[in-house]
Amino acid sequence: MKIHLxxxxxxxxxxxxxxxxxxxxxxxxxxxPELLRAQNGEEINSSEKWNTIRRPEILKLFEDNVYGQVxxxxxxxxxxxxxxxxxxxxxxxTFKKVAIYVVRNKKIITIQAHLYIPNNVKKPAPVxxxxxxxxxxxxxxSPDNEFWPVExxxxxxxxxxxxxxxxxxxDHKTQYVNQILTKLYPEHISQPNGMRALGAWGWGAGxxxxxxxxxxxxxxxxxxxxxxxxxxxxxxWCGAQDQRVAMAVSNESGNSGAKLSRRxxxxxxxxxxxxxxHWFIPKYAEYANNEHxxxxxxxMLLALLAPRAVxxxxxAEDSWADPKGQYLALxxxxxxxGLYDFKPNLPDNMPPDNExxxxxxxxxxxxxxxxxxxxxxxxxxxxxxxxxxxxNNNKK
Ligand code: GCU
Numbered sequence: 001m002k003i004h005l006x007x008x009x010x011x012x013x014x015x016x017x018x019x020x021x022x023x024x025x026x027x028x029x030x031x032x033p034e035l036l037r038a039q040n041g042e043e044i045n046s047s048e049k050w051n052t053i054r055r056p057e058i059l060k061l062f063e064d065n066v067y068g069q070v071x072x073x074x075x076x077x078x079x080x081x082x083x084x085x086x087x088x089x090x091x092x093x094t095f096k097k098v099a100i101y102v103v104r105n106k107k108i109i110t111i112q113a114h115l116y117i118p119n120n121v122k123k124p125a126p127v128x129x130x131x132x133x134x135x136x137x138x139x140x141x142s143p144d145n146e147f148w149p150v151e152x153x154x155x156x157x158x159x160x161x162x163x164x165x166x167x168x169x170x171d172h173k174t175q176y177v178n179q180i181l182t183k184l185y186p187e188h189i190s191q192p193n194g195m196r197a198l199g200a201w202g203w204g205a206g207x208x209x210x211x212x213x214x215x216x217x218x219x220x221x222x223x224x225x226x227x228x229x230x231x232x233x234x235x236x237w238c239g240a241q242d243q244r245v246a247m248a249v250s251n252e253s254g255n256s257g258a259k260l261s262r263r264x265x266x267x268x269x270x271x272x273x274x275x276x277x278h279w280f281i282p283k284y285a286e287y288a289n290n291e292h293x294x295x296x297x298x299x300m301l302l303a304l305l306a307p308r309a310v311x312x313x314x315x316a317e318d319s320w321a322d323p324k325g326q327y328l329a330l331x332x333x334x335x336x337x338g339l340y341d342f343k344p345n346l347p348d349n350m351p352p353d354n355e356x357x358x359x360x361x362x363x364x365x366x367x368x369x370x371x372x373x374x375x376x377x378x379x380x381x382x383x384x385x386x387x388x389x390x391x392n393n394n395k396k
Pocket of ligand 1: 228252267320
């Protein structure tokens with residue numbers, strides 16, 4: 001009997017997963033919500049109007065329909081360097097493990113940040129900050145570690161920082177409340193648009209930036225927030241809110257990240273809200289099979305980064321994350337960057353596999369292979385960041 005039930009469950013689960021469309025010819029038509037028209041009908045034709053009218057409106061729509069709010073108040077934040085090695089990577093880098101203590105209403109949480117800073121540079125180093133959902137052990141400097149290739153990044157003149165999302169909100173349907181939500185922001189748990197896991201992970205990145213602002217070896221005006229997949233969704237939402245983020249890198253963030261939700265290809269809102277309810281506010285599930293009624297689409301999330309840089313990476317075999325839907329979202333975000341005198345002019349079609357397109361401040365690639373973040377991806381992130389920061393003269 002039990003085995004029978006298990007089969008039924010497995011069958012329901014896999015059909016739900018595989019019922020997702022991955023046939024380009026079956027993608028229906030859709031109309032994206034307008035970026036440059038305010039809710040009162042006013043045309044948004046200047047960066048000033050974008051900043052004062054439309055940007056706050058869109059942020060609020062994402063808060064109230066998708067991710068929930070991200071609180072920015074707490075009573076105290078303190079940092080303690082737990083470990084330091086000035087001779088890491090055979091002298092190329094300084095390693096620091098930093099405890100970040102955040103206190104609110106006499107309750108405390110601790111985030112442990114890992115940080116590698118290049119020794120061989122003239123100026124404070126720009127820094128890649130990874131929102132890491134794959135566990136603290138993946139932030140090791142081993143040369144085989146393509147997910148977090150410290151040496152490669154250090155050699156290019158960048159610092160590498162990261163933290164484990166478990167420290168702020170475990171990636172679990174019920175236990176996600178166990179860190180900052182229960183301890184620091186309990187009132188959010190019952191609020192319909194209170195913070196949920198993706199917002200909490202971005203909040204964690206914000207606290208690491210608080211630390212980076214105190215470390216003179218890094219350039220906290222050049223923080224690049226990076227995330228892979230669910231981490232990429234969090235990186236974009238974090239960059240949308242926290243304007244200290246100079247650049248956001250979304251690696252294969254897919255649905256509810258960089259992919260257009262209305263494009264019926266790959267993972268849907270129905271599947272993601274059923275499998276990962278803790279990432280979003282409950283209201284988001286009302287758009288399951290009803291994406292056309294969403295008041296936002298994900299191009300608007302990318303637009304919230306303007307005029308800062310956005311890099312979207314995808315992988316050709318990762319149809320679940322819909323590479324084309326991610327490219328189209330980036331292209332659809334362009335008019336907002338245009339308000340800031342950038343003229344990104346991305347080609348209509350996604351570039352061939354492994355070819356990077358850069359139209360500052362936007363960039364994209366679609367790597368061959370499957371769902372992962374690897375050395376190829378990181379090399380493109382560095383190339384793009386080099387272009388954006390024009391930092392080549394920062395090498396000794
Ligand atoms: C699942 C989920 C995706 C997510 C991915 C990941 O596949 O459906 O939305 O991006 O996990 O985080 O690896």
